[in-house]
Amino acid sequence: MHIRVITPITTHGYSPLDGFREYVDAATVLSQVELDHGPASIECEFDEMLAAPATVARAIAAEREGVDAVVIDCMGDPGLQAAREAVQIPVLGPCEACMHVAAMMGQAFSVLTVLDTTSPGFVKRARVYGVADRLASVRSVNIPVLSLKGDHSPVLAALTEQAVQVVRDDGAHVIIFGCTGMKGLAGALGAELAAQGYGGVPVIDPMPTTLRMAEAFAKVGIQHSRRTYHTPPRKRIDGYSFLGL
Incomplete structure (x- = not known):
């Protein structure tokens, strides 16, 4: 099982990966990415908006890499609903x-x-x-x-x-x-x-709570509902090439 932590800020090293390992099973592969585009920290809804596009891009990349579940490392849950529309794997916001x-x-x-x-x-x-x-x-x-x-x-x-x-x-x-x-x-x-x-x-x-939930969802095969989170329609998107769509 592979869980991806997305830390949705551009401040490198704020949440080191080693700080999460004790909260998952020894057999679970844990990886982490930060953002190249977005705020240094998230302290208001404006920051959440800035973080959302790149957070969704990281979720899309995680699914393409074979990751089993994604956890967004922020209590603002930036991009959570959009990421669920964009991917099939579980995406959890703490x-x-x-x-x-x-x-x-x-x-x-x-x-x-x-x-x-x-x-x-x-x-x-x-x-x-x-x-x-x-x-x-x-x-x-x-x-x-x-x-x-x-x-x-x-x-x-x-x-x-x-x-x-x-x-x-x-x-x-x-x-x-x-x-x-x-x-x-x-x-x-x-x-x-x-x-x-x-x-x-x-x-x-x-994060300890949400990481354990992500493991459980991935282990038992629970995914979010496509009746709620519809796949986005294919259309031209300008200015968001980093999404990789």
């Missing part, structure tokens, strides 16, 4: 995947994201994904995406502060990280919550 997992794990969930500029997108996606009534809140830690790397202490402190508030004040029973760059901090945040009297609240780390 926001959609984790919102549905959170809805199974508790009656209400909150998203802890990077900046306020990303918050409206989560509210919109919760509606699109059919779980708006389970979204308790979206709160930000006010740390830009590219600043999440390095010393995790300030990131964890900010996450803990907001996590306590979403559980205590907003009614969250489950927490989702709103950026895949927060990878690896779920256990530490759960421990901090427990230490402050808020134990038993699941913290969902997007």
